[in-house]
Amino acid sequence: MxxxxxxxxxxxxxxxxxxxxxxxxxxxxxxxxxxxxxxxxxxxxYSVDDFGFDPEFNDKVLMALVRPIYKSWFRVEASGLENVPDETGALVVANHSGVIAFDAVMTQLALLDEHPAHRHLRMLGSDLVFQSPFLGEIARKAGHTLACHPDAERLLGDGEIVGVWPEGYKGIGKPFAERYKLQRFGRGGFVAAALRTKTPIIPTAIVGAEETYPMIANATVVARLLGLPYFPITPTFPLLGPLGLIPLPSKWFIHFGEPIYTDQFPENAADDPMLVFDLTDQVREQIQQTLYRLLMQRTSVFG
Amino acid sequence: MGRIVLVTGVSRYLGGQIARILAKDPSIDQVIGVDVVPPKVKLAQMQFVRADIRNPVIAKVLGEAGVDTVVHMGVIATSRQAGGRATMKEINVIGTMQLLAACQRTPSVKALVVKSSASVYGSGPKDPAMFTEEMQPRHTPRSGWAKDSVEVEGFVRGFARRRPDVAVTTLRFANIIGPGIDTAMTTYFSLPVIPTVLGFDARLQFIHEDDGLEFVKRAVLGSYAGTFNVAGSGILMLSQAIRRTGHKRVSLPEFLFMPVGRSISSAGLIDFTTEQVRYLTFGRVLDTSLAQTTFGHTPMYSTPQAFASFLARREVSVA
The missing domain is CATH 1.20.5 (Single alpha-helices involved in coiled-coils or other helix-helix interfaces)
Structure with missing residues (x-):
């Protein structure tokens, strides 16, 4: 040439x-x-803790992948971070919605990025998570563990921030028509764990997650075939195939509420079912009221 | 009056090591080693009795020597060591039954130390992050060594009920690893290409052989009745452990892992039992605080250090 x-x-x-x-x-x-x-x-x-939590991998890889979704897609606004302690343990209890547990991941990133002490949220997940390939592996590496008394108490006792979503599958798998209506709060096991370890409960309200995947129906037959707790039908899924998996870009608000302290109760308070029920209701009511307040303040879903 | 200790399974690595350690201790008069095959290395301070613990002869040995402490190290972990699963089960289960029956009949026996395994907890997705001694398994072991260990512990509990005057110590060890010992795990981590289950990363815990022996020794010399978890502090993820070996890793879907594992194991390389595969899928971690406070001893090697000690041996043998 x-x-x-x-x-x-x-x-x-x-x-x-x-x-x-x-x-x-x-x-x-x-x-x-x-x-x-x-x-x-x-x-x-590198080192991992006894639960399999790999802080380096979580902070530098997993959270880095989620951060753009947090900042640009859902534009999450976190408030009430001063209610989350800097060093000691606390139990974050929040409402659950949105078909895929995006709300849990966003809450985790909110505490890591926006809390002054950059706290790691250690969530309690169902056994379905830990028996699923990849999902279980990633959940362990991100610091999460099985929802059971020994694990909850061990984490709280170690001074960690533990996250629970007591509505479970009833919360994320509920139809769009029932959005922001709290479901039953399990058996109140989380309250007992907080009472035993004398850690404060932080009722947390998440607004925005309900609109990510508006579930118009639940294909129960398909769900049973696949062994899933529910199979969502949204306006775009499964109609548009994989495209239907893209969440709608709703504007999110996460509010960490006033802590409910558990250290003023007597030593064996966790064995008093009435007290546990009362506290569970109190937490549930506080989250529900905060949800209504945030919804009133919200001008538009996609803001 | 000094003590007379009987050690079973003395021709295998850990049994031989503990016999050697106990023989050196001034508070112990005599160590009697029992096994079906003579030990490879002669132990000067130890009296070896060639006997099968599956045979009532063991009662005679116990009674005639006036044994006060029995250390049961005779539970075999891999069928390869025993020459078949049927023999292994017989040695483990029938052997323990016979040994305990003999102990019950021998009034001189005052202490029993049993080497058990953390595999009694099983392994699965419903497991708590850490097992304490009083927890029941969520996934009961159904095969192999783990099932044998469950049965052995059952017999030991029965014995403890019938002879309340005997101090019974059961030590549930995490995988024992180190420069000297050969186990299914050391073979697994020595494979040039290490198979794992796709989409899972097990939490593993090891105890260094020296620490394991130290706990057995302390259980013999002191009196710590009860069941204890014994493991090095900290954990290693399976993926992390493989990276540390520097070997290649191949991830296979669950349905392929068993057939592939079996084909390797039939080549005599490794024991791939259902329980072993479950352990390599879900892992298991022990809470060892009870053993540490009771024995007043913390393992010298953490889990990563114990693993490093095993890797160091391999490098020496290559060089």
Whole structure:
């Protein structure tokens, strides 16, 4: 090719070092840091806690993937973060909605990014999560564990922030017509765990998640065939196939409410079912009232 | 008066090691080792009795020597060691029954130490993150070593009821690992390509062989009746452990893992039982605080350190 451009390369200035030198020093430092991170990960040179929580992987990989959704898609506004303690344990109890448990992930990121102490939320999930391939593996690495008394009390006793969604599948799998109506709050096991460990309960209200996948019907036969708790039919799923999996970009609000302290109760309060029921109702009522308040303030779903 | 200790399973690694350690201790007069095959290494301070614990002869040995402490290390973990699953089960279950029957008849016996395994807790998605000693398994083991261990512990509990004067210590060990011991796990981590179950990453826990032996020794020398979890602190994820070996990992879907594992195991490489596969899928972690406070001893090696000690041996043998 006679007319091909020839780019002269100076003999004393090879191209690669020049490229490296052209980079901003902080970009260079970040590249080096990333390289070291990668090497350390590939050598297995990192530590996980007894639950399988891998803080490095969670903060640098998982949460980095979720962050754009949090900031740009749902534009989450978190408030009441001052109600979440900086160092000690607390039990975050929130409403559950939206077919896929996006609300739990967003709450986790809200506490990590926006809380001054960058707290990790350790959620309690159902056994279905931990028996599913990939899902169970990722949930453990993100710090979550099975919803059972020993695990809840161990985490709270270690001073962790524990997250529970007591409505469970009844909450995320409810039809759109019943949005923002709290379902039954399980058996109040979370209250007993908080009482035993004397940790405060933080009733948390999440607005916006209900509109991500408006579930108009539940294909119970398909759900039973697949062994799932419900099979959602939304205006776009399964009609549009995988496209129907894209959540609607609703505007989200997460409010961490006034803590309910459990340390003023007597030693064996957790064994008093009436007290546990009362406290469960109190938590449920506080979340429901906050939901109504946030809904009143909201001007538009997609704001 | 000094003590007379009988150790079963003395021709295998841990049994031989604990016999050697106990023989050196000044408070112990005599160590009697029992096994069906003679030990590879002669132990000068130990009297070896070639006997099968499945046979009532063991009662004679106990009575004639005036044994006061029985250390039962004779539970076999892999069928390869026993030469078949049927023999393994017989040694583990019938052997323990005979041994305990003999102990019950021997008034001189005052203490029993049993090496059990954390596999009695089973392994599955409904497990709590950490098992304490009083927890019941959520997924009861149905096969292999784990099921044998459950049965062995059942016999031991029965014995403890019938002979309340005997201090019974049951030690539930996490996978024992280290420079000397060969187990299904050490074989697994020595495979050039390590198979795992796709979409799962088990939480593993190890105890270094020296720490394991230390706990058995303390159980013999002191008197700590009860059941205790014994494991090194911390955990390793299976993926993380494989990365540390530097070997390749191949993830297979669950339905392929068993056939592939079996074909490797029929080549005599490794024991892939249902329980072992469940453990490599879901893992299991023990809460060891009870053992640490009761024995007043914390394992010297954490789980990652114990694993590193096993890896170091491999590097030496390669060099």
């Amino acid at each position: 006679p007319n091909a451009k020839i780019i002269p390369i100076h003999g004393d200035d090879p191209i690669v070092p020049r490229l490296v030198a052209d980079l901003e020093p902080d970009v260079m430092a970040r590249l080096m840091e990333f390289w070291e991170f990668l090497q350390r990960r590939l050598a297995g040179d």
